[in-house]
Amino acid sequence: DGGITQSPKYLFRKEGQNVTLSCEQNLNHDAMYWYRQDPGQGLRLIYYSQIVNDFQKGDIAEGYSVSREKKESFPLTVTSAQKNPTAFYLCASSMRMRPQHFGDGTRLSIL
């Protein structure tokens, strides 16, 4: 079945540590996105990529980094510069002008 796979489902970060969230899709979608969801805040765009080897900052990119070396993969690194990383992280993908499909998310917490 085609879909978007995010891993891990739960992740814990220590102070000063970088962590990487995985997002893989087999839908052959060109565009991929990372959103952050906090209680009562809706979803906020962190980074997005329309093609391989290219990506753009969203509304809250500070403290995060991404790469897009393959069409299927769009990993997100939460760096130690992100001082409040506890949130639900959602990855999505789409074809141009088509709906975004979301993965099941990763919950990141601070130890």
Add this chain to the structure above:
Amino acid sequence: QQPVQSPQAVILREGEDAVINCSSSKALYSVHWYRQKHGEAPVFLMILLKGGEQKGHDKISASFNEKKQQSSLYLTASQLSYSGTYFCGTELSGGGADGLTFGKGTHLIIQP
């Protein structure tokens, strides 16, 4: 600019109707509607493009008023399965792959 959703929450009895609104202060190219159950991924409902068209399937429909920059989601004869948080996501340009700006959501509770 984040779109404003109203109401923030609504409680209905099964079979009643609901309307959820999404307003923007900027000119929109499209509005996307999603429903999210607690702890799950958002599920796509429909896209409205500028031009004022109305879409729908089953008992859920939506409209987009370009003059007001407002979209409304209509849930008719609500079912228990309609419970969840509804989000509108907006696009300002017609690129189609720039990411969405979401509202804070409307919590919908359907009681038997």
